[in-house]
Amino acid sequence: MMSGAPKDVGIRAMELYFPNSYVEESELEEFNKVSSGRYTVGLGVKEMGFCGVEEDVTSISLTVLSALLKNYQIDKSSVGYIIVGSETITDKSKGVFTALSQLFDKNNEIFGAECIGACYAGTSALFNAIDWIYANWQRERKYAVVVMADIAVYAPGPARCTGGAGAFAALIGPDAAVAFEEGLRSAVLKDVWDFYKPVCGLSTEYAFLNGQLSLESYLRMLDFAYENYKRKAFKLRGIGISLSDFQAVMLHCPFSKLVQKGFGRLVYKDYMEGLQDSLVEPELLDTINKNLWEEKALPNLFFNLRIGNMYTASLYAQLFGLFHSKRQKYSPAAYTEILAARETFTNGKKCENIFSYITLLQQ
Template sequence: MTIGIDKIGFYTPNQYVDLVELALKRRIDPAKFTIGIGQDKMAVAPLSQDVVSMGANAAAKILTPEDKAAIDLVILGTESGVDNSKAGALIIHRLLKLPNTARVLEIKEACYGATAGLQYAKLHLLQNPKAKALVIGSDIARYGLETSGEVTQGAGAVALLLSAEPHILALDLPSSYYSEDIDDFWRPLDQLTAEVDGKYSTTAYIEFFEKVFKDYQAKTGLTLEDYAAITYHLPYTKMGLKALKQVLPMASDEKQTELQQHYQQETLYSRQVGNIYTGSLYLALLSLLNNDRVLKPGMRIGLYSYGSGAVAEFFSGKLQPNYTKYLDPIYYLELFEKRQKLTIADYEAQFKAQLEPIAPGQVLENQDPSAQFYFAGVVDKKRQYKEIK
């Protein structure tokens, strides 16, 4: 029996900032953004989209009535949670009208949360092979206006439907992980913007990758030659490349070229969206699968997940027969093309509005015509969500 990813859905708000324009406004050489870190555009969430509504929007695209009936586990991985107690996954569960006979929870560990959910779901499905599990990574990355991290902000959600006998990627059972208490990135409880030690975080990301990749080799006997591609958590697209270059000398010249070419395909969506924290690895996977015409069924894909603070994990899976039939690259091409570009002034105004506490009784209107669900405001300190019929 195999367990793995049966379907993948993605949602990002319909507005963005052009990073060349942002660079010029900040009096920075645009090449530092477009080449130095490898980003072109940055998704910006309106007030009417939060991690709950974005997660519901990502999942709604891929779920059939039959899928919904079989789901008995729903997990939201996020570091942008909307409540200190209640799991946002419970609201997503209600919005999607999923069975009440389901286990529903939220996981927090920086950008690693969705991977923790995926591994939990994999073990759950091994015990319950007739069921399906929904794992969502949804986040809004915020560092603040005119900060060093501003260019690595973003917003979006990825939804993974996991099942036995999956249609897209069958996950291998072994996995390697490494954890250590470090302060490379954090967000105190009284802040809506994150703190980051950028150089330290990059160093830790690479060192943790080397540790888990080496351990995975020891556990499985697999070498770099066994992978068609390796997908990475991408807070910005040059980050994963730095890690990949550490292990490239282990492979033949031909394999090195192949891995780097596939890597470019996995960065295409992230360049347009920015950092979505828990969903970033799976956005890279979706980008690879939708854009890479060289990949074939049976090829092995490696996945590297990293969450600051810090936890890292490396695992892998094999592409399934006819996996391309369960993808929709044209939909995402149109999704990106239909987005609206914000002026820098409008972006700054929206960012400042997001940092203000939402007053009780405030009502929000939907600001994204591509969305099925939206955050409608707060009544009696309770968050309200609506579906667009």
């Protein structure tokens, strides 16, 4: 076990879970009597996973964490912190992390916490886990576990096709295969009522959604976060950066066409700042954008296109697509109506040790 101050803190092992039930979006178009391609082409969705009555956010969290511990043979006594990021609650007081404690046998000396903040809650939980390692490693010598789990369900209507379900779990510690670069986080905080789930006097799991405002907020927050990120990167490194500096880019994915639109805005920003050397003529921008999208972002959406929106886990499902393509450096951004965040990761030589197991509940 490593001694001294922790270095290269990040993801040492990870696991993805998704339910075994799904619907073809093309069949959903037919069922809802909408034009062919409205979902599959207009939104860029292929399939949508959903949970049966036997599953809830607690059970899928237990499933993904149990698989993480088993598949990577993690010593349960080596874990000192559990944190869950989710916007799907089953109890207004008792957090999901308390249920996860039953997986650690006799190890009950574990700190725990829960993050709620729409889709950003997963990234918030991850940041908290990383910071816990930095703050406690020299004394505790214990790892952190982060779980992100959500079930996205919408009322009948235009948003229902953008549902989904899934859970992500990761072991956080020093000397990680996916190490987070210190000091290079960017955040934008804003209170927007585009998506919310009030609990007082209501018994529905459906969110109140202002679709147009939500799309605008996603793109606006992404703009601000990218600008802040560039400023911080220049302050730390003394050089400007662009998407060309990353071998892969991931954005939070409610549906792929929104990710593509957000990616295009980042390319355009780089172009306007003169950071894309290859963008010589404005008329070439669409072609360059398409090429960059297909090279750096689209391959990572393999699971998202087939599972749908997993809220907190949607960004991190793209890690699996990333490792399939064996890239070594990437930059993701997570969005919610409250906050957009961006963090740089540098993948070390231990990538082969983190290639994850995909857990699918068998009938």
